[in-house]
Amino acid sequence: MKWCRFETNGAVRFGIVEGDLVTQVEGDPFNGYQETSTKFHHDQVHLLVPVVPPTLYAGGLNYPDHVIWAAEHAGTPPIWPKEPRLGARATNGLIPHEGVIIKPKDATDEFQYEGELVAVIGKYARNLSREDALSCVLGYTIGNDVSERSWQRDDTNNWRAKDTDTFHPMGPFIATGLDPTNLDVSVRLNNDEKIRFNTGKMIWGVADFIEQITRYHTLQPGDVIWTGTEGATLNMHPGDVIEIEIEGIGTLRNSVGSEE
Amino acid sequence: MKWCRFETNGAVRFGIVEGDLVTQVEGDPFNGYQETSTKFHHDQVHLLVPVVPPTLYAGGLNYPDHVIWAAEHAGTPPIWPKEPRLGARATNGLIPHEGVIIKPKDATDEFQYEGELVAVIGKYARNLSREDALSCVLGYTIGNDVSERSWQRDDTNNWRAKDTDTFHPMGPFIATGLDPTNLDVSVRLNNDEKIRFNTGKMIWGVADFIEQITRYHTLQPGDVIWTGTEGATLNMHPGDVIEIEIEGIGTLRNSVGSEE
Numbered sequence: 001m002k003w004c005r006f007e008t009n010g011a012v013r014f015g016i017v018e019g020d021l022v023t024q025v026e027g028d029p030f031n032g033y034q035e036t037s038t039k040f041h042h043d044q045v046h047l048l049v050p051v052v053p054p055t056l057y058a059g060g061l062n063y064p065d066h067v068i069w070a071a072e073h074a075g076t077p078p079i080w081p082k083e084p085r086l087g088a089r090a091t092n093g094l095i096p097h098e099g100v101i102i103k104p105k106d107a108t109d110e111f112q113y114e115g116e117l118v119a120v121i122g123k124y125a126r127n128l129s130r131e132d133a134l135s136c137v138l139g140y141t142i143g144n145d146v147s148e149r150s151w152q153r154d155d156t157n158n159w160r161a162k163d164t165d166t167f168h169p170m171g172p173f174i175a176t177g178l179d180p181t182n183l184d185v186s187v188r189l190n191n192d193e194k195i196r197f198n199t200g201k202m203i204w205g206v207a208d209f210i211e212q213i214t215r216y217h218t219l220q221p222g223d224v225i226w227t228g229t230e231g232a233t234l235n236m237h238p239g240d241v242i243e244i245e246i247e248g249i250g251t252l253r254n255s256v257g258s259e260e
Numbered sequence: 261m262k263w264c265r266f267e268t269n270g271a272v273r274f275g276i277v278e279g280d281l282v283t284q285v286e287g288d289p290f291n292g293y294q295e296t297s298t299k300f301h302h303d304q305v306h307l308l309v310p311v312v313p314p315t316l317y318a319g320g321l322n323y324p325d326h327v328i329w330a331a332e333h334a335g336t337p338p339i340w341p342k343e344p345r346l347g348a349r350a351t352n353g354l355i356p357h358e359g360v361i362i363k364p365k366d367a368t369d370e371f372q373y374e375g376e377l378v379a380v381i382g383k384y385a386r387n388l389s390r391e392d393a394l395s396c397v398l399g400y401t402i403g404n405d406v407s408e409r410s411w412q413r414d415d416t417n418n419w420r421a422k423d424t425d426t427f428h429p430m431g432p433f434i435a436t437g438l439d440p441t442n443l444d445v446s447v448r449l450n451n452d453e454k455i456r457f458n459t460g461k462m463i464w465g466v467a468d469f470i471e472q473i474t475r476y477h478t479l480q481p482g483d484v485i486w487t488g489t490e491g492a493t494l495n496m497h498p499g500d501v502i503e504i505e506i507e508g509i510g511t512l513r514n515s516v517g518s519e520e
Contacts, residue, residue: 164477216420217419
């Protein structure tokens, strides 16, 4: 089952996506819903980010080749985290599928994408064991964790390098019933596949993140957990189009624009 | 003018506080409101956190004596930030005035309070100059930035040391019309004043934070900016009561409990 969130006639709604059709619901996937008889062709709805999270959690350094790439890039030894590496992020940067990523005027050439699987939490959860961890997940969506690498070296908490406006494209859908340990991810820059990897290569899986977070935090319905990317990442330039496709979810597509 | 947010008969409402009376409004201070004829004695309402922020921004190392204390505590040279030092925090930890701060069972003795002035943003804001920065502020409330110092040394982004459940008491009211550069703050542990300082001692003021954030982020109505604390902080133990009083706002009072 695939969920979308969209704007129609000035109101924000959730819908169920089947093929090219979107069935509008009353309510939402977190607190309960009822299907309505209103159906749209997908071209007729303006997709929004599939959820506005109370907290956006982001994991980092979570795939082996990316850990090695990041170390080579920084000229330091690789950091192999002893536990899931995570932090909370601001929510201002969220933009939907087909939204435009704005490259800030003072950004350097090191303005890069990161294709990531994103877990969407469906209910309150605290103290979940690793075995039960996935029971609180509603489904999965796709994130592009846009990063300005030169800023990342000095920012406290990456507040600028990763949280600037438009730096968090997320969508298009939340897909339920997926196995997060075995999903193929493809990242394409201007229709050219730059990397393909499987989420089974994560150093710490979605269940590990949830076990760790819920030891101290109550996860809330709508919270999202971004799980990191694999491999080397490349620079994006105004005019580029970035597509991240994940098996069973769909494709998150965003173009790059510039600030005046 | 003082705003509160409260629960009554199962609904969440905003109210205007005058002396011992709370006047219920329709709407909210961010999107518009109308006073109703419903008034409560303050004892009759259950206060909630005065706002649930889209993003909780936190400044750190922002008062001179605290910078020196933190350095001595860590055995390192003082860090004098060249720009406002900030990051986004999770929202799970928010609790209201009179809520109970829970000391986790694996926390060490270094479980401490931090009394802070908190700016509450009233409207969308981007690219504000320092001179115009305060124009987006609705008012000010009080925060207790509870910190587990031993965890703080290793946590990425302080996700555990500062974001664990109940670690963000905030309230009781949002007061409008204050000058954030000249407010006395008193922090009391079990009715014993441990420190008194003026917000004029901030290294970076509220206007500096807003200028810096809005250069890259769109601030959203309801966002909050915590501005750091002064001096040495002390350990709290189960049974303790922490009060933070700020001139013109009121007193945020929370007791400390323990996890089983």
